[in-house]
Amino acid sequence: MAGKHILFSAALVAALLLTGCRGRGGLLSYGAVAQVGEALLSENEVAQAIPSGMPPEDSLRMVDGYVDAWVRKQVKLQEAERVLAETGVDIDAMVEDYRNSLLTYRLDRYYMERMVDTVVSDSLVAEYYATHRPEFRLDRDIVKGRIVRLPASFRMRTKLKGLMGSPNPERQQDFLDLTVKNGLELTTFDSWVSFDDFLNRLPTVRGKSYDYLLGATRIEELSDGEYRYYVQITDRAVKGEQAPLEWVAQVVRNIIYNKRGSDAVREMEDSLYRAALENNTLKIYLKTNRE
Secondary structure, eight states: OOSTTEEEOHHHHHHHHHHTOEETTEEOOOOEEEEETTEEEEHHHHHHHSOTTOOHHHHHHHHHHHHHHHHHHHHHHHHHHHHHHHTTOOHHHHHHHHHHHHHHHHHHHHHHHHHSOOOOOHHHHHHHHHHTGGGOBOSSOEEEEEEEEEETTOTTHHHHHHHHTOOOHHHHHHHHHHHHHTTOEEEEEEEEEEHHHHHTTSOOOTTOOOGGGGGOOSOEEEEOSSEEEEEEEEEEEOTTSBOOHHHHHHHHHHHHHHHHHHHHHHHHHHHHHHHHHHTTOOOOOOOOOOO
């Protein structure tokens, strides 16, 4: 006994499980395994929760754990009902509201999955973006660029740095060939990435600002002692500026899809309303005088 209103006999169930004393419909009927207030845990429920063929010691542990978890849950649930009832909270109304919300949400999803086209073309995304440009502002700094990591002892670092910063296509190819030939680690960001993610590839110092990299027009260099890192920012857009279409394209697609979904749900609601009127299953008894 663990309190005036909490009773359990896990040992009884364990013994029955171990000896295989099962009757028609489950364990032999010896009463409830546990009780908290008016809530009862049946032997059959415990028996069905314990896999058959387990070693006796494991069965004992599982029975004990199952009963203990059930008791703790019931104690908490009943205390919640008592406390909330004292504060005037209508639990039944909350449950009904939740049930109604869940049902309508599932119905909305049902119709959206069957009625809404999930394909949003690039041209439609570009059109929506062009019409709503002021709504898309960056909430962070973003960049494009590349980082090459080389050993501090690398002898051709001056040549490498010069090739990396050259606008000449042939010299750029020489740069790529040099990195491959010497097994240097080159990370290229051809698509927009947050500046913080870009910095995560570098040996940065906590608390130090690296905003100077955003305005850099040449190759910048960082070092962790063992390696050097050549950093090149090829494009940048800072917080508060117009967000590039490429950066917000997926956001725009989600907006368009959700708008389609809202329209489909509204159409479904209107259809159900009209059908109820036509079938005389809907009646409005409240009459108002409108000018």
